[in-house]
Amino acid sequence: MKKVLIVDDDPSILQIASMRLRAESVEVLTASDGAEGLRLVREHRPAVVVLDLMMPKIHGFSVLQQLRSDPALRPVKVLVTSAKGYASDVERVQQLGADRYLHKPYNLQEFWETVAELLGERKARFSVRFWGTRGSIATPGPATVKYGGNTACTEVRCGQQLLILDAGTGIRMLGLSLQEEFEGRPFKGHIFVGHTHWDHIQGFPFFGPAFQEGNEFTIYSLRGAEKPLERIFRGQMDSDYFPVRLTEMKAHLIFSELESDVDLGGPRVSYVFLNHPGLAVGFRIRFEGRSVTYISDHETYGRLNPDGQHPNPMDVEVVQFAANTDLLISEAQYTEEEYEAKRGWGHSTFLDVLERAAQARAKTLALFHHDPSHEDRFLDDVEDFCNKTVQERNYDFRCFLAREGMTVEL
Numbered sequence: 001m002k003k004v005l006i007v008d009d010d011p012s013i014l015q016i017a018s019m020r021l022r023a024e025s026v027e028v029l030t031a032s033d034g035a036e037g038l039r040l041v042r043e044h045r046p047a048v049v050v051l052d053l054m055m056p057k058i059h060g061f062s063v064l065q066q067l068r069s070d071p072a073l074r075p076v077k078v079l080v081t082s083a084k085g086y087a088s089d090v091e092r093v094q095q096l097g098a099d100r101y102l103h104k105p106y107n108l109q110e111f112w113e114t115v116a117e118l119l120g121e122r123k124a125r126f127s128v129r130f131w132g133t134r135g136s137i138a139t140p141g142p143a144t145v146k147y148g149g150n151t152a153c154t155e156v157r158c159g160q161q162l163l164i165l166d167a168g169t170g171i172r173m174l175g176l177s178l179q180e181e182f183e184g185r186p187f188k189g190h191i192f193v194g195h196t197h198w199d200h201i202q203g204f205p206f207f208g209p210a211f212q213e214g215n216e217f218t219i220y221s222l223r224g225a226e227k228p229l230e231r232i233f234r235g236q237m238d239s240d241y242f243p244v245r246l247t248e249m250k251a252h253l254i255f256s257e258l259e260s261d262v263d264l265g266g267p268r269v270s271y272v273f274l275n276h277p278g279l280a281v282g283f284r285i286r287f288e289g290r291s292v293t294y295i296s297d298h299e300t301y302g303r304l305n306p307d308g309q310h311p312n313p314m315d316v317e318v319v320q321f322a323a324n325t326d327l328l329i330s331e332a333q334y335t336e337e338e339y340e341a342k343r344g345w346g347h348s349t350f351l352d353v354l355e356r357a358a359q360a361r362a363k364t365l366a367l368f369h370h371d372p373s374h375e376d377r378f379l380d381d382v383e384d385f386c387n388k389t390v391q392e393r394n395y396d397f398r399c400f401l402a403r404e405g406m407t408v409e410l
């Protein structure tokens, strides 16, 4: 039976948390101060220690420090809990080697899921939620209620890390949801912007958490063709366009121009160049053996230059980039007929994307970046067409059209 030690000076928390873990057949030890906690760890070698920060005698920080300085205790996982929630404290416990942090009061289910993850009984959460699925321009109205009218924004959670793919108008609602979730506690996020066309950045000035002091967001994208990334974001908030300046956003904003893969200490993000007017990249997020690949916006090279090499090496590169991914989120904007009039605009047809997913051996394909002229009824037909094609061609993946508000667990 796996052992968990809970160190907390609050007897009611010891009781409730113990009960929750015992209900899962975990052997629970408890200590009500740091000194006793350290003694029990040495004596019983639990798999996980749930450690409160504010305790009499020895503070949680020094318990953690002592645990991490003893090589024999290195395999012990540590979940720190605290009611304070200062960003600096959270950062400090991470630096000291805690595996997870939970803010008090915590939800018992979340508590169990975190402990289960540390016990190796459950994979860390890896989920994707669509907040904006529309391409080019926001299209609110009764005809777009089902698939959504907000432009590109996708939330990705890797364990406790928050990643955001693009900052189209969908990011406003994501911001509201995050503010509700964090209830004023500061938090961090990593925003990956595939390119800086309006439909991928226009929601940023309405991203509420960026106005809250103590929050921190890193915005990753390419340096623009004509100006640095930060100037592009600053530019869209110039007084000619917007009443509030970028400098009035009180969160700590870091602009990071991509030059290599990004290692977020858990999730790892790589990128590939796409075929789109200006500069654009797609991203792949790898986390604990699973991955999501995000290709927006992209026109198949071979379609644009039919007289070139076949298969076009740049198409091969994009396919390889997405190889064996668990979820491929790919833009798909046109029918074959529509494409002829829009060749060279930097977008793919539905068929192109199905072929791309099949070549990459993706397990699931989510089509998104819906064309503004495509209403719900039209997109329903597109989804039927895609599923029929998958069946007829014996493609080995599941396929659907992304809808605003939809969540996918990986």
Ligand SMILES: [Zn+2]
Pocket: 135, 136, 197, 199, 200, 297, 369
């Ligand atoms: Zn776009």
Ligand SMILES: [Zn+2]
Pocket: 195, 197, 276, 297, 346
């Ligand atoms: Zn674009």
